[in-house]
Amino acid sequence: MSINSEECFDVVIVGAGFAGLYMLHRLRGLGLTARIYEQGDDVGGTWYWNRYPGARCDAESLAYSFGFSEELEQEWQWSERYSRQPEILQYAKHVAERFDLLRDIHFGCRVNSVEWNEQRRRWSVTTEQGDRVTGQYCIMATGCLSVPQLPAIEGLDSFAGNRYQASQWPHQEVTFSSQRVGIIGTGSSAIQAIPVIAESAGKLTVFQRTPNFSVPAKNNLLNRDWVNQFKSNYRAHRENHQKGIGSGFGDLDIEPLAEAREPILMDSIDSGQAEQLLQAAWTRGGAIFLGAIGDTMMNESTNQFVQKFVHDKIRTIVNDPETATSLCPGNHPIGTRRICVDIDYFETYNRANVRLLDLRKSPISKITATGVETASEFVELDTLVLATGFDAMTGALLGMDIIGQDGVQLRDAWAEGPKSYLGLSVNGFPNLFTITGPGSPSVLSNMLVSIEQHVDWITGCITYMGDNGFTSICADQSAQEQWVGHVNDVANGTLFPKGGSWYLGANVKGKPRVFMPYAAGVGPYREICDQIAEAGYRGFRFSA
Numbered sequence: 001m002s003i004n005s006e007e008c009f010d011v012v013i014v015g016a017g018f019a020g021l022y023m024l025h026r027l028r029g030l031g032l033t034a035r036i037y038e039q040g041d042d043v044g045g046t047w048y049w050n051r052y053p054g055a056r057c058d059a060e061s062l063a064y065s066f067g068f069s070e071e072l073e074q075e076w077q078w079s080e081r082y083s084r085q086p087e088i089l090q091y092a093k094h095v096a097e098r099f100d101l102l103r104d105i106h107f108g109c110r111v112n113s114v115e116w117n118e119q120r121r122r123w124s125v126t127t128e129q130g131d132r133v134t135g136q137y138c139i140m141a142t143g144c145l146s147v148p149q150l151p152a153i154e155g156l157d158s159f160a161g162n163r164y165q166a167s168q169w170p171h172q173e174v175t176f177s178s179q180r181v182g183i184i185g186t187g188s189s190a191i192q193a194i195p196v197i198a199e200s201a202g203k204l205t206v207f208q209r210t211p212n213f214s215v216p217a218k219n220n221l222l223n224r225d226w227v228n229q230f231k232s233n234y235r236a237h238r239e240n241h242q243k244g245i246g247s248g249f250g251d252l253d254i255e256p257l258a259e260a261r262e263p264i265l266m267d268s269i270d271s272g273q274a275e276q277l278l279q280a281a282w283t284r285g286g287a288i289f290l291g292a293i294g295d296t297m298m299n300e301s302t303n304q305f306v307q308k309f310v311h312d313k314i315r316t317i318v319n320d321p322e323t324a325t326s327l328c329p330g331n332h333p334i335g336t337r338r339i340c341v342d343i344d345y346f347e348t349y350n351r352a353n354v355r356l357l358d359l360r361k362s363p364i365s366k367i368t369a370t371g372v373e374t375a376s377e378f379v380e381l382d383t384l385v386l387a388t389g390f391d392a393m394t395g396a397l398l399g400m401d402i403i404g405q406d407g408v409q410l411r412d413a414w415a416e417g418p419k420s421y422l423g424l425s426v427n428g429f430p431n432l433f434t435i436t437g438p439g440s441p442s443v444l445s446n447m448l449v450s451i452e453q454h455v456d457w458i459t460g461c462i463t464y465m466g467d468n469g470f471t472s473i474c475a476d477q478s479a480q481e482q483w484v485g486h487v488n489d490v491a492n493g494t495l496f497p498k499g500g501s502w503y504l505g506a507n508v509k510g511k512p513r514v515f516m517p518y519a520a521g522v523g524p525y526r527e528i529c530d531q532i533a534e535a536g537y538r539g540f541r542f543s544a
């Protein structure tokens with residue numbers, strides 16, 4: 001264990017996922033010194049940890065990639081429409097090497113304390129491994145879905161077979177052949193893993209508490225001519241992802257959405273046209289299905305129309321009517337929980353070796369050494385997979401001691417839920433920035449689009465401070481309150497709060513129920529951030 005006595009940096013970054021990597025690159029461009037601390041043993045963040053079978057991105061490869069370097073975007077070749085986890089991890093490594101970032105990253109180091117020193121106007125950052133450094137700025141690039149959530153089920157630890165967690169998957173190969181496998185959870189992770197595990201497992205039992213809406217990815221190998229054509233117009237596509245109506249997931253390239261400047265609302269079309277739009281989006285594949293009818297997330301009756309469309313699809317795909325009924329979500333409007341994007345998920349239930357166990361009819365009572373006991377039966381298992389989600393958005397931040405002005409802990413400041421200005425800065429925590437923090441579009445958007453926007457904004461802000469002789473910046477209390485109020489108002493104007501999802505902290509016992517992301521979309525959010533910067537960073541206080 002090496003103890004460095006107070007190395008000083010301009011900036012200390014926590015996390016070497018895409019946010020941390022791009023942030024470091026931009027800070028280098030400003031001539032600043034920076035150190036990244038990363039808990040994992042390599043770059044990649046979420047793509048380093050989430051190695052479960054079938055893990056891949058639910059945004060399209062050419063949209064889920066960096067746009068800051070034209071050379072990078074031209075030279076890197078994605079192989080599939082939705083990239084697999086190993087390819088995305090390879091891309092993260094390539095970015096780190098190409099921009100010579102590795103020399104400023106300390107791996108295997110978990111930051112446990114970040115404390116503001118008012119006299120020195122610097123952050124002291126300490127790691128569990130004994131490093132202690134200071135930075136004028138501290139930037140949290142800790143990811144929104146990086147703290148796994150284990151189910152509170154009696155006897156979980158007594159299971160004597162193989163136990164895997166989707167978000168902490170082993171680095172060595174895991175095989176399922178001829179085994180009796182059980183999986184708990186039916187969120188995005190499980191919906192990707194189930195079809196792949198089913199291919200080799202002897203028998204797969206899916207323990208489903210809440211069915212989820214999922215749309216087909218329609219994945220394919222990318223055609224080089226199509227890619228070249230797309231890349232020849234990359235700037236226009238990027239602009240569309242950053243400012244368009246689809247939250248950055250890709251181009252709304254179905255008729256007549258491609259030409260529409262405004263979303264097409266249900267009121268402006270008849271039900272036959274609405275069906276056609278949904279069918280076109282379903283056939284096209286991907287999460288932009290939710291954008292096919294523009295008021296799906298705002299209007300209850302539109303949402304019900306879209307729900308019924310998906311229910312009908314499930315009933316058409318799944319042969320067994322009882323299983324199909326169990327798979328039809330009924331307790332939340334579509335899109336209010338993160339929509340899943342799948343490859344043959346519903347089709348998998350037609351396999352003879354796959355069985356859905358509906359926990360709403362027969363809840364899990366306990367886990368024993370040999371399997372899972374429900375109210376109606378005991379399921380013997382060789383292998384148990386947990387795909388039970390994350391303590392999202394605030395988990396990683398509140399897992400550290402972040403101590404701001406007057407010794408206030410972030411976890412106390414956020415006791416009633418996260419409060420920030422723009423999801424970037426917190427009152428009482430000067431020179432601390434959060435990339436894709438609560439209060440910004442983050443998890444509702446293509447994360448790469450949001451990461452680049454935040455990093456660019458922070459870079460602009462630090463440049464402005466240097467140019468004007470400022471040494472510290474802090475969000476103003478009243479600006480923060482107004483922003484939090486605005487984030488809540490926007491959420492309350494949508495159906496999101498009805499989802500009871502991790503967006504609201506509803507999956508973590510005792511977590512305040514606050515809708516955390518900003519739901520107005522990446523385009524409007526970017527405009528607000530830019531206007532605030534142009535107005536001399538309105539709502540922030542600077543000190544010389």
Ligand code: N01
Nearest residue numbers: 056057058151185186187188189190209210338387388389
């Ligand atoms: O987690 P989740 P996830 N007994 O929270 C169930 C992103 N992501 O890891 O809903 C039984 O969605 C729980 O049931 P319920 C994406 O943003 C992206 O799958 O609480 N079940 C639910 O079914 C996504 O939304 C990608 O009733 C229990 C499941 O576990 C986010 O990560 C891929 C239980 C958790 O689902 C999280 O997805 C993967 C219990 N005690 C993930 N406790 C891509 O980009 C929990 N559950 C592709």
